Amino acid sequence: MSQRAAQVLEAVDAVAGYTTYIDLIRPLIQGKQIVSTAMKKEIDRVSAALDLALAGTSCAVVSSGDPGVYAMAGLVLEMCRERSIAIGGTDNPDNGDQLCIEIVPGIPALCSGASLLGAPLTHDFAAISLSDLLTPWETIEARLEAAASADFVIVIYNPKSRRRADHLTRAQQIIMAHRDPSTPVGIVTGAMRENQRISLTTLEQLHQAEVDMQTTVFVGNSNTFCYDGYMVTPRGYSKKYNINK
Template identity: 50%
Template sequence: MSLGPGAAEHLTPRAVEALRQAEVIVGYKTYIGLIEPLLHEKTVLSSGMRKEIDRCREAVQRALEGFRVALVSGGDAGIYGMAGLVFDVCQAEGVAVCDGSGQAKDSGEALAIEVIPGVPAFNAAASLLGAPLMHDFASISLSDHLTPWKVIERRLMAAAEADFVIALYNPRSATRPDLLDQARSVLLRSRSGKTPVGVVHKAMREGQRYWVTTLRNLVSADVDMQTVILVGNSQTYVWNGWMVTPRGYLEKYGS
């Protein structure tokens, strides 16, 4: 299930209901901390970074034992989240699951899975900046733990050349301090240095801060794994501190 940005007021009603119904809550310890007031009288299983597979296996095993389990994920579980890994684990380990309609494929017992959507990080970030995602956009993670840098670089080049607004996830960590600088260099091959860039840290959570800069002046030291960066396209502009990507309404219908 998806937590959205993390603050309780941005949880969907279905997510709150799923937490209420769950007997076992499984998740990354940082995300568990965001919903701690909702976890009374629950069995809570939390772990740190790089334990995603272990968490998925634990959640599946508890569900197979008959418990109602909520596997929590920040943002939207289907966008760089845990939803896909649950299906990967079930497929790899031969766990029978219901199909998309909730029906078992055969007459035997099957695990029922519900993917509960939430507000993804790029939506939360965009709402603070103004309206930077009003036109076509691409989302790219700079983490090279699971995706080779050459693949990431190729995707950055394609998105930049196609003039997409680009949402950058996982821009910098202690073990990857230079990847944002490398990504910036790639984007500058086909984007103006004056391109507006929005930087949002901990969107809609305690410690939130955000600002608008340019691609030329984007500084990697100011960001970390809890930061989302929105790089504008050739039409994106800044007005009164707001970052806006026009859809083209005024050009077509404004006369």
């Protein structure tokens, strides 16, 4: 986490979050009021956090990685709008409430995972989640098709769960229609955590990779290569300059 995130956790009176994420930071939040809910209870915990804040209790809503990347910042702001809660930098609504809200940046899995692999995101990339809980699968397929045909490096979030065992295989098939089977693929699970696993494979072998909901998959573009155990996507310097110095 960022230093600012640690400072906020130390300063607030209450912390709201998914049970797994609360457990990860429990040593940092001893003695604080905790609002902990299970998966799919995001609205409940944001509502509870807003109620606490409106009552005068400072509250941090925690997410894994960065709160604005597949996480809670958007829902907090959406619910403020629905409840006519003015937030920092806006005018007070008539007869409404006002809160000071800060979105604290974190380190998303695409950044932590990329650093462990080497430099797979040095050029343009697209991030796509395979979870169809909130997004129709037809939309996800269309985005995979567009990103693959445009030769983006593709970062895949939420590649597999017990309910979605075949989604990654379908994504592999879509991408392979536009990319060489030997395209490098990086697999990172639990980046920067105790269960961290890192491996390199190819697009052709992706369906055999060990992945779960804590895994981020990095599919290279047509120029991505592996060197000495690192995955590298060149920015294009060698095509314009002499880098053999």
